[in-house]
Every structure is written in C-alpha cells, then in structure tokens.
Amino acid sequence: MAVVNVKPMWSDNAGGVNQDGSDQRRSYTVLFDGVEDPALRPILARTATGIPRRREYIDVSYPFLRCVDVHAEPMGGPLLYKVTCEFSTRESDGSVSETQHPLDKPMEVEPDEYIVREPMEYDVVNGAAIVNRAGEPLEVDEDLHLPVAVCRRNEQTWSLSAQSYYANSVCTHDLFGWPAGTCWMLTMRAQRRFEHITIDDVETRLDYFAAVYRIVHNPFERPDGETQSGAAWGTYIGWQRRLMNQGLRWQDGTNDDGTPKYVNVKDKGGEPIMRPVPLKLDGTLLPDASTPTWLYFQTKRAVSWAPLHLE
Numbered sequence: 001m002a003v004v005n006v007k008p009m010w011s012d013n014a015g016g017v018n019q020d021g022s023d024q025r026r027s028y029t030v031l032f033d034g035v036e037d038p039a040l041r042p043i044l045a046r047t048a049t050g051i052p053r054r055r056e057y058i059d060v061s062y063p064f065l066r067c068v069d070v071h072a073e074p075m076g077g078p079l080l081y082k083v084t085c086e087f088s089t090r091e092s093d094g095s096v097s098e099t100q101h102p103l104d105k106p107m108e109v110e111p112d113e114y115i116v117r118e119p120m121e122y123d124v125v126n127g128a129a130i131v132n133r134a135g136e137p138l139e140v141d142e143d144l145h146l147p148v149a150v151c152r153r154n155e156q157t158w159s160l161s162a163q164s165y166y167a168n169s170v171c172t173h174d175l176f177g178w179p180a181g182t183c184w185m186l187t188m189r190a191q192r193r194f195e196h197i198t199i200d201d202v203e204t205r206l207d208y209f210a211a212v213y214r215i216v217h218n219p220f221e222r223p224d225g226e227t228q229s230g231a232a233w234g235t236y237i238g239w240q241r242r243l244m245n246q247g248l249r250w251q252d253g254t255n256d257d258g259t260p261k262y263v264n265v266k267d268k269g270g271e272p273i274m275r276p277v278p279l280k281l282d283g284t285l286l287p288d289a290s291t292p293t294w295l296y297f298q299t300k301r302a303v304s305w306a307p308l309h310l311e
Contacts, residue, residue, distance in 0.1 A: 002036035006050035009082070024058055024065055024087040030072070032079045039165035040307050042157065045072040045081040052085045054103065054156060064089040069207070071157060102195065102208055107153035107310070109176070114146045114186065114216045129244055129278075129292040144218075148186070149176055151213040151310055158190040158209040162307075169303035170239050171215075175311060178217045182238035184300060186214040213310065241297040246276040251283030 012027035030045040045051070051070065052058070058065040065087045075082040120130055120142040130138050171183040190209040218238050249262040260283065264272045278286040281293045 002032055002044055003048045004031040004033050006030050006048050022065065022089055026085045028083045029075065030081045030083055034079055037165060038078060039159065039161040041081060042072045042159050043162065043307055045083050046070050051083050058087045102154045102206060103156055105154060107151055110150040112148035112150050114148045116144050116146065117141055118144055147217045149215045151215065153211055155190065155209045155211045158211065163188050166303060166305065168300055170300045171305045172302050173304060173306065175305065182218050184216045184218065184239050186216045188213050239300050241299050243295050245279045245281060245293040245295050247279055248273060248276050250279055250285045
C-alpha cells in the first residue's frame, strides 16, 4: 500500500470569472505510508484515486469547466503531498476545434542502434570459452550492435528525482516483447515546452514536457547446458556481467578459524604463476581440458518501470 488517503482542501479552492470565461482551482492532500520510493510520490499523488484527471469536467452539471493541469508538491513533510487541479473554460459558440491536445498524442517508438565494445569471453553459438590451446583465457574485444527503442511522448510533468531513480537501471519485467532483465535505460530526458491552444472552444496555456526514453535491449542469453546458478533473470543473462571463473590462487580447504585457505598457483618450477588459471565454482583448481565455469554479476540496478507506463 502506498496512498493512505486523499482529502479535499476546501479552504484552498478558488475561482474567478472574466470576459473570456471562468477559472477554478481545487486542491487535495494525499498522504503516503512511506513504503513507496520517494522519487515516485509526485507521480503517485497526481494519479491517486479521487484526484481529477486532466480533461475531466469539474462537475457533470457544468460540462464546460474542465481540468487543464494537475501538479503535486510536498506539504509539511515527505509523506504529505498537496495536489492542485486547475480548471478553465470559455463560453462555447458551438464550434469544435480540430487541434489535438499534445498530451493526447500516442507515444511514438522508433528503432535505433547502440554499439558498445565488450570483452569477448565465450562463443555465442556453442557457449565455449574463448581460450588458447593451453586453456588460458584470450583477451579479445568485440563490438556489440544492440537494438534500441527510442520512445517519444509528451508528459504533463517531469520529475528530476524520478529521472535519477530510473537512470542506468534494468527493467524487471517484459517490455516491448523483450524479456525481463534485458532492457536498460540508456537515457531519459525531457524538454519543457509552452503552447497556447484551443480545443473544443477551450483556450488554455499548456506547460508540458517532450520526453525521450532510449532503451537498449541486450538479447544475449545463457548457452544451452549452462548450469551456473545465481542468474537473476532465469535463462537470460541480458545485462548481467558473465566472467570466466579464474584466478592466481585456489582454495585449499580452510584455516583453523574456518575461513577459506588460499594457496598461490605455481608453475612446474615452483614459482607463482603470472596469468590466471580456470577454477571450479568452489574455488579449487579446475583440471586441464575441463569445461570452464562462469560467474555472474548484476552490474545495473533492477527496477520496475511499471510507473512509467511505457506500454
């Protein structure tokens, strides 16, 4: 649960009438329980049950006064928000404007490409490690050409705290048909815009944001037969870092205090080796000609993008 209650602020309501029509303001308080992420509270406050939505009428008995703006701000503490709804109208002469409201335009999704240079650690066809004839890892880089979804839409408000929250994160659910854990928020930006438009004889000044989301999809998945545990995304690797398990030391039992006992790997001459050798998952030496084991690391935060409503 996030929103505890929504209450109208009758003392903050105001309105006026001029030669062009009338304006009204209605305010509400929205109380949170603190479970939700603070960066999402402005969004959750504006969309809470009981808060009028943009383009809704103030009252069914007066179908000319419509909501043109909804904004939220903290009020007296981090858990209490004030939501203000602005209503406006003009006297109708029966004509209907064909202008489309910028916030009613559907989101546009365009394809693009993202190129990143990464170490090549395994064969993407059969999963074999990139090693020399002696089983030693080879340092090989490759250019990955990854698909990008560029999402463009107009938004009523923009939160810098939410932008910081979602930046460099990985989506925890399926998106655009791509599996969970494979979508990465490359950039999330917005440009503020001001317009005066007339729609259905209602003239208003719009203040909105043209937002652009660039989402990179990493389709690489674990090769068939791989049994390494610890992957957070089921069979998909996605944006997890996959590294061969290797080192200059190996685990030789435990010390008297129960801590792991590590021993330097030595060459045939009894000298410590200079290059790492493959290890088993338990840290012991991997026999020659054995299949290398892998370690997985989550290098990007896993976040639900559901509040962004990108689908």
